Amino acid sequence: MAGVWVLAENHRQTLELLNIGRVLASKLGTRLAAFLLHDREMAQEYIEYGADDILLLPSLPEDQSLDAYIPVIAEEAQKQEPDIFLVAATLRGKEIAARIASRLNTGLCSECISLTLDESGKNLEMERLMFGGAAAQKVTCRTRPQMATVPPRTFEPAVKQSGREGQIKELPVPPASALRVLEKKARAHEASDIREARVVVCAGRGIEKQEDMALVRELAEAVGGEIACTRPISEELHWLPENLCIGLSGINVKPDLYIGVGVSGQIQHVTGIRDAKVICAINNDENAPIFEAADYGIVGDLYEVVPKLIKELKGEK
């Protein structure tokens, strides 16, 4: 029973998992294997980024989705018995990891934010959030493989080392999945990545109408920041794209300044701004939980406060 396996849908996340995978494989004195989806060209590159073995998954027909690989991956895992199996926590990744874990009768730590080997050097200690981010749970896995899904950007991408050698193993073509993809619609326009933004102004459900988003934008401009939102704004109202949603099911940001406008501050959202240097909030409910999570708050109606604040920031009184 040996080996560390990593599986990610895309290139960047494969490199991130190769980085942590390399550390674990070296400590365990075992091999590191990376799955590669139908792109043989990439094999040598992944080897140079740290993989010892490439498990090459064959191309799928147009109408098949990632889930078709489940039987092939699970079977290979039964044969090779890896000790650790990390999967990038993309949406598809999370689903197939759970299903593979079920086939292998093993435990899976979902959205693992930290993983280290314990004192014995054999077991992974994994951390994840629970209760919407109000608590962190530390788990170990008694069964093998020890599985975890790892959110994007939890680890830095691996660094290339030329001259590394490795082996490529081609996995068999999977049987067709009962699930058929009928159509793929790409997102209309890709929003900017705000994970590195220095200032973030976040719109919450306290904004009444879509037109009023202009007010939030104006504030963002006045403080030189990017705009983001809470889940209801992106999911229910669709006023902003989902990749601007901050929180447990969205992204984590770490700006110098975060300003929440009409944001209540439920834990699932606040979890995503934990690493902000200064947190500010504008809310008309003085008991809103956001004020407990904020450094500076203004208690008041955003429709009165924000225009005044913009004026003040611009130095016009």
Added chain:
Amino acid sequence: MPRIVVCFKWVIDEAYIRTGASQELDLENVDYKLSDYDRNAIEEAVRLKEEYGGSLVGITVGVPEATKGIKDALSRGPEKAYFINDASFDNLEPSQTATILADVVSSQIEYDLIICGEGSSDLYAQQVGPRLAEKLGIPCISYVQKLGIENGEIIAERKMEEGVEVVAAPMPALVTVVPDINSPRVPGLKDTLMASKKPVISITKDQLSQTYEPCLQTAGILAASMERNCVKFGGELEGIAGFVESLLKEGVIS
């Protein structure tokens, strides 16, 4: 006409969680609620039943005290509920919950479609649905934002990072739904009264045929703390000036 099963969970309302002395969780005064996204799961099941006919039952695994949750779920539309309960079912992990659900579903319920929430409010593991599908050997469609039935097949729009993926799967199938699929209606007094008359089939631990050993071991749970200044200003000009001054002092604006 689809026979629909909806899975729901009765959970601690995280808004009541306080942090105890040394970072441990203080669950002394917590209240419970129906897991947020399971309200969307139930609403979608009700909507499908309204559109296509058929039947709708709810199922939950939990401690015997979770009866309030069953009533809450039943007031939202299912005709009856399966309640698999035991005092030891308070800290089950997803692999155990899925095994228990699969055991009862496969032995006692005829179904065409199973609906789960995207993730539960307490664990948010996003595992029970996919694991259950796998145990039952049926297709799984996760993260669904739009759901319909055409020619006896499930047609679903999945919300993926890069856009929408429209998929089809034969029934029986399992789907997990994201919250933007619908806005759950709020049950009225009449719904609540009707709920208490609906049948609840209680299933105890000794009636289960499969074992469900945990795979994971929890080494500890600590509250995630957040130390902040918590300074509040008023919304009048003076307050706003004070606010801006504080940000200037922090050096986060210039």
